[in-house]
Amino acid sequence: MYKVFVNDKPLFLTNEVAKETDFQLFLLESVDIEQLIVKMFNNKIKKAYLYYPDEKEILNKVKEKIPVKKAGGGLVYNQKREVLFIFRNGKWDLPKGGCDKGEEIEDCSIREVTEETGVGDLVISKKLQKTYHVFKRNGIYRLKITHWFEMTTTFEGTLIPQEDEGIEKVAWLKPDEIKQALENSYENIKLLFENENDIKI
Template sequence: MYKVFVNDKPFFLTNQVVKETDFQLFLLESVDIKQIIVKMFQNKIQKAFLYHPDEKEIMSKLKEKIPVVKAGGGLVYNKKGEVLFIFRNGKWDLPKGGIEKGEVIEETAIREVEEETGVSGLKITSKLQKTYHVFKRNGRYKLKVTHWFEMKTNFEGIPHGQAEEGIEKVAWLNPAEIKEALNNSYENIKLLFEQEKILQ
């Protein structure tokens, strides 16, 4: 099952039909995906399930219906075990950005973290899960697929936010501060921390 966020509200791609009542179920094959996205942006749908019988096909079916943008980002630890966060648009987030021509996704992730935070000396230690969210640009809805990587760095300088990307603050947060920051973050960022069990 995949979880895709539209304005922090989830729709699930599933090959299971569940008898529940607090969401709407649609057939992925025949649904007008744009209509669902618009209703989610308008708060008319809080949660939806898109059903397709073949789990292997499910994500490619969605990608046939909506243009995809690929991005890379980092969950970066320093020597003290703190995690690198950025603050923009009034929320805490992790550094990430779109892939450029000729790059492999690991290069994208490292470049974006460096550009958005000024932190260098990054080493990828493992591949994390991908997250999915829908956004609107120039009147069109797109699906952003972000590939996340755990990184480590011995960087000891002062991180600084990339102003042209609207980043107001960059901070190293310890586990207690991370918990606090996640109260004012995005659902797919929370998902990463749930999976990494950092805060257990």
């Protein structure tokens, strides 16, 4: 099952029909996906399931119905085991951004972290899960698939928010501060911390 966030509300892609009642179920083959997304953006639907029988194909079927934007990002630890956060649009977030044409996803992730925060000397320690969310640009809804990597750095220089990307603040947060920041963050960012041993949310 995949969990796609639409305006921070979950849209589950599933090949199972559960006997729950607190959500709406749509057939992926016949749904007008844009109409469904609009309803979720307008808070008319809080949670929905998109059903397709073949789990391996379900994401490809969604990609046929909505344009995809590939992005890379980092969950970055410094030597004190603090995590690098950015503050944008009134919420705490992790640095990430879209890939350039032909760019490897690891290179994209490192580049975006450096551009958005000023942090260098980044080393990828492991690949984390992908997250999925829908956003609107130039009147078109797109599915953003973000590839996340855990990174470490020995960087101790000045943090520089990328202001032309709307980033107001960059900060290293301690585990107890992270917990508080995640209360004012996005659902897909919270997912990344579920398996982080240092940080229990």
